[in-house]
Every structure is written in C-alpha cells, then in structure tokens.
Amino acid sequence: MYEQLVTLPKVSDRRGNLSFAENFNQIPFEIHRLYWIYDVPGGTERGGHAYKENIEFVIALSGSFDVIIDDGNRIEKVSLNRSYYGLLIPKMTWRKMTNFSTNSLALVLSSTEYNPHDYIRDYQDFLKVVKP
Numbered sequence: 001m002y003e004q005l006v007t008l009p010k011v012s013d014r015r016g017n018l019s020f021a022e023n024f025n026q027i028p029f030e031i032h033r034l035y036w037i038y039d040v041p042g043g044t045e046r047g048g049h050a051y052k053e054n055i056e057f058v059i060a061l062s063g064s065f066d067v068i069i070d071d072g073n074r075i076e077k078v079s080l081n082r083s084y085y086g087l088l089i090p091k092m093t094w095r096k097m098t099n100f101s102t103n104s105l106a107l108v109l110s111s112t113e114y115n116p117h118d119y120i121r122d123y124q125d126f127l128k129v130v131k132p
C-alpha cells in the first residue's frame with residue numbers, strides 16, 4: 001500500500017471541533033511550504049504530475065474532492081471529505097485531483113519549497129523512472 005490516509009486528532013466540545021498536525025508527528029516530514037487550492041471550477045482536474053523529491057500531505061479543509069494516486073504499478077482513488085483526514089502522497093507518485101465540490105478548500109503541506117525542476121509533468125517520463 002503506497003498511499004496513506006491519516007486520521008488527525010479531533011478535539012470536540014460544545015464550541016465545535018479542532019484538529020491539528022505537527023512536524024514529525026502526524027506529518028512524517030518537516031513542513032517547508034503550505035499551499036491551498038480553492039475556487040476550482042466544476043469539472044476541473046488539477047495535479048497531473050509527480051515530484052522527484054517533494055512529499056505532500058493533503059487535507060480537505062472544506063468540501064470534498066478525489067485524489068488519484070499512481071505509483072506506476074497501482075492506481076487508487078481516495079475521496080477526501082472530512083477535515084480530520086490527511087492523505088500522505090510519497091515522492092515519485094503520479095497524482096491528480098478531481099471532483100472538487102463547490103467551495104472546496106484543499107490544503108497541501110509540502111516537504112520542500114516550490115521548485116519547478118522537481119516536477120515530472122509527462123506520464124511516460126514518470127513511467128520510465130518508476131519502471132525502468
């Protein structure tokens with residue numbers, strides 16, 4: 001199993017819920033960057049690439065969307081629809097995000113700063129690396 005769905009802590013009381021994540025605790029790496037994806041038009045697909053080094057942890061802070069992850073041998077779809085789930089996406093994993101609900105908000109915690117050279121954007125190139 002190359003994908004990992006992590007259930008984050010959830011502290012509930014009559015004032016509502018609170019969830020959290022810490023470096024090297026719920027998140028198995030040091031966070032170097034956050035980005036978030038929002039206002040995604042219906043029917044849009046995002047992602048469609050792999051990273052050579054970057055590891056990601058994706059949370060659906062609001063709404064829902066699907067993450068399709070592919071390690072070159074196996075393709076899986078994970079639906080994120082609760083803000084206390086996080087999906088760990090290892091390096092060298094092809095991933096796409098689809099089926100964004102209205103007003104969905106995807107928070108992505110990343111192990112590296114943004115580096116355009118870390119991307120593999122061609123699926124055939126990805127397969128050549130993972131299945132030489």
Ligand code: TYD
Pocket residue numbers: 033035037045046047048114
């Ligand atoms: P990209 O990673 O291709 O988005 P997605 O995977 O959701 O399809 O990034 C889209 C654009 O945003 C691209 O021009 C690079 C820029 N970008 C940054 O400048 N910093 C970042 O941290 C990220 C993730 C993207």
